[in-house]
Amino acid sequence: MGNPGHPPRFPATGGASRRSPRPLSPLREHLRDTFWFAPTAGLVGAVLLGTGALELDRLLVDALREQQAYDDIASLIAVADDLKTIITTVGSAMLTFIGVVFSISLVALQMASGQMTPRVVRLYVRSRITKCTFTVFLATFLFSLLVQAAYESNDDPRTITTVPVISASVCGLLVLLSLALFVAYVNSTLRLMRVSHVIDRITRESFRVVDRHGVAEAGPPELPAAGGEVVHRGRAGVLRDVHIARLVRVARRHGVVLRLIPRIGDFVVPGTPLLTVHGGAPPPARALRYTVSVGVERTFHQDLGFGLRQLSDIAQRALSPAVNDPTTAVACLDRITQFLAAVAVRPLGALHHRDRRGRVRLVRDLPGWTDLVDLGFAEIRGCATRSPQVTRRLMAALDDLRLLAPEERRTPLERHRTLLIHAVERTVRESADRAFALRPDRQGVGRSAPGDA
Template identity: 65%
Template sequence: MSDWMVAQSPPARRRPRALSPFREHLRDTFWFAPTAAMVSVFVVWVAAQALDTAIVGTLREDGDYEALDELLRFAEDAKAVVTAVSSAMMTFIGVVFSISLVAVQMASGQFTPRVVRLFVRSRITKATFAVFLATFVLTLLVLTSFDTVDDPRKVTTLPLVQSVLTLCMVALSLLLFVLYVNSTLRLMRISHVIARIAAESFRVVASMPGQGDGRDAPSLGPVTAWVPHEGGAGVLRDVHIARLLRVARKHGVVLRLIPRIGDFVVPGTPLLAVHGGAAPPRGALRRTASVGVERTYHQDLGFGLRQLSDIALRALSPAINDPTTAVQALDRIVQLLAALSRCPLDTALHRDRGGTVRLVRPVPGWSALVDLGFAEVRGCAAGSPQVSRRMLAGLDDLLLLAPPGRREPLLRHRALLCQAVDRTVPSPADRAFAQRPDRQGIG
């Protein structure tokens, strides 16, 4: 196998972790990191205050009032600094919030509304907000610790450690602010957005089980029970695989997920089919399926291709007319399909520790993924030779990688694209130019 083909192979697969859905749901929220930071800084402040009280108590026991007098003067200067920091942090928070809103608005309008999730999931953005809010809360707490007495003999506590801790938080805030601006500027560039989408998609590919081709799926037998969806209507974001495996093993059954991840589910419709026994109790299956208002990367194999296709479509719209962006999106579409070209698809089989299949989960098939990546873009590519040339080159590359049984959808899209170019481009020379494969579109 050539080095290029090895480079396109999918990443190593890993066993799904029990808490992975909960972790992914927290990544899709913006409140957790700032809240955790403010709670943590309160705990740290309590410890620092106790340490300051112990330092002052030790100096009073030793009778070192000269040192206490110097610490009082230091505390006066520190109080002025902490007061300035407290007022400045609110300004910093407002600047960061304004930058985020502008970046999200620009990305949503120019790329696709679905890329807003990248900003919500950005670790540096959450860390910046969290540290800024924690620093502001810390300054307020430190200001309450300053003693109003001027006599060293009457001093009970001085915020010495707390002041140093505040300065450290300010330094960390400034560092994170620089990193945040750099990260936000990168996310406003389409090439980095497309790369982030591809990276998130490859994580989904890596989390898929290594076996699961529908051809080697075991016979499940007839359906013995149905489990309806009892939550609210919405998009099926993910399922708790580890918990479903435990429930299925405990009750000696095989569970088969009816909707695919990313499907819209309605209350009362079948969610799980049970094979080999009675349905597990409702309490055991509670919170094993997560339903939300929009799709997520977690367990959704087609969501990355959906976003890349949306970006390419918007770039080819008459209002934007940016074929280079469409070519960049096609680069990643070809990369993802190349990684999936030899992967088992259609059905994902999840086994328990004993190797017995306990959960059968539908995933998009090869033909569906190829259609998702190329069908809509192909409809807009005929009038842009840069895009048609890149798509033909990508299809030719995939034909080299895909096994014989998976070449039919690629050949179909190639033929349809050539037909669309023939209908759209009147000049024979322009048609020949538009149908010449080129990995850079027009290099």
């Protein structure tokens, strides 16, 4: 992440504006990966909004009673009676509407995960429009119940305490907002079923990870002598992320440098070495509590290779005999090439996280260039030998990256190109078919050889 006082200067990837990355707490990302927080906050907000609106209704009746404007109170009672039927209908229908809509959506989501990858469910869970729609639906239902409970059977303008006119009007506005969000939600869910949109979402998330990481150090870090190790004491699972700011503070207070041994995305079990301590004794276990997050699946927060993992999974499923959709595999190769081209000239060594004085306190390794190239191409190459559309696109991708990558990073690209040629030669019998399958083409099958009509 670099020194906060001296943000790294490096061109932004993916065409996004460059901002200095900050070592934020993973709490925000963890909440985005849950589906309970936003609806719960919406229900609390509905209670507060209902309480405030009903209090305004009470103050309005009190003000009219002080002015002895009983005719106006009677008019409000008549309006409230007209709105009562609408509010009752809203309250009874909203919960049923929620159940039907989200049941259909879950079926659509199951179809999308079966055709692409089960990890597409994560896009649905993290979708802001999905959470916002569900939140407003539940809030509208609860608010309508509060309004119904506020109606009084007393119709005497002189003794009635509250007339829920303002609260009923707010409930109507919530219904209109629910309808607008429903349209947006349906559009978002339908886009989630389109593979091109899913691939684009994964790519944009991947570029956000790159921009958030900042620029790694080009060479190996110079660290003091190792003074011990810290092992993992929690549950077994995937290392999702680490609390960078907290680890930096712990290292500064104890005058040491911490180096994360596993990479983000590795599976760790109790007893796995987690941190190497340089320049002193390991900090106490109490100081390192809540600094490491272990879960059941990987996340985008600090995982540089997770996007390539998902794109590769989608391409492999598309190339399976059950699906047989090479066009989707080509779309994945387009985005894999885009991502690798963006990081081809970036240092991919170790990230140095510094304290306020600019001293390195935490070192975290990133996947290397060879790791990313293998992750993006190795498994797709193994499944693509019988699909000339995919082999042609893969040849074009490797040729393009060879032109963009520095000389020292061309070795893995050359290796994959050679292995692809050998695999096609072993699989395809006819020489003309082999030549066709190995001809670079950025569309897969869309460009003729030079000289062809």
